[in-house]
Amino acid sequence: MEYRKLPHGDEQISIIGMGNSSLGASGEEEAEMTIAMALENGVNYFDMAAGDAAPFPAYGRAVSGCRDKIYFQIHFGADYRSGKYGWTLDLDEIKRSVDWQLKALRTDYIDFGFIHCIDEFSDLEKATAHGTIAYIEDLKRQGVIRHIGLSSHTPAVAEKVLDMHILDMLMFSINPAYDYRHGEYAVGSVGVKK
Numbered sequence: 556m557e558y559r560k561l562p563h564g565d566e567q568i569s570i571i572g573m574g575n576s577s578l579g580a581s582g583e584e585e586a587e588m589t590i591a592m593a594l595e596n597g598v599n600y601f602d603m604a605a606g607d608a609a610p611f612p613a614y615g616r617a618v619s620g621c622r623d624k625i626y627f628q629i630h631f632g633a634d635y636r637s638g639k640y641g642w643t644l645d646l647d648e649i650k651r652s653v654d655w656q657l658k659a660l661r662t663d664y665i666d667f668g669f670i671h672c673i674d675e676f677s678d679l680e681k682a683t684a685h686g687t688i689a690y691i692e693d694l695k696r697q698g699v700i701r702h703i704g705l706s707s708h709t710p711a712v713a714e715k716v717l718d719m720h721i722l723d724m725l726m727f728s729i730n731p732a733y734d735y736r737h738g739e740y741a742v743g744s745v746g747v748k749k
Contacts, residue, residue: 556597563723564702566626566666572600579609586610590617594625602628602726603656604671604706608635611659622662628726629656630706631691632671632682642672644681646690667724668700670716674709679716692721 558567573593578586590613593601601614618625634641634652643649657663668691673679682688694700702723707713713727 556599558597558599561702561723566701567599568626569597569599571598572602573598574602575605575610577606578613579605579607583609583613586613587617590614594618594621599625600628601625603660604628604630604633604669605635606640608638608659611635611656615659615661619661626666627660627662628667628669628704629653629665630669630671631687632673644678644685644687646685646687649687650690664698665694665700667702667704668694669704669706669724669726671706673705673707673712673716676712676715679712688721 557570559570560567573590578589581589586609590601594617603611603614605611614627631649631653632642632644634643634648636652636655643652653665657665670682670688670691673682691700691703695703703721704724704726705713705716705722706726706728707716708728710727713725716722717725
């Protein structure tokens, strides 16, 4: 595996990471085997934005004994407590969700705490006004979060957060399946031309 050094840290991150949007559908045993195979092949970066809650306990079991060798990207705003993916900007809900994720992953720290899916300026205003960003910054000061990140699908919003000088990492979607026909930069049509 090839690794790259994080510009705002000493971490050596594998050039291939693993996302979890559909891992839960494979079942517990296959999920654990998939995680184990990724670890055996040098993958050390895991984005925990998942389609449901199933991957979290599988990771907790699979990384037992090697937590210090991997990096979790936890999303502040993604909520899995119902078993399914949910999205929230409510700070109390975010706190409960992050606590649930940490318990399921069997860890007490977050390598990359991401402000999750901030696509509209109104989302950014709420994340600021409701205290989510201040909460994440406070957790970083305490050492609970090592780095702050942002996930967004909107260039202008991502640029605004970059100008806040709080980010160590930015996840910006280039995903035709997600962005198809949605948002300012979407292209495509479902209509068939003859």
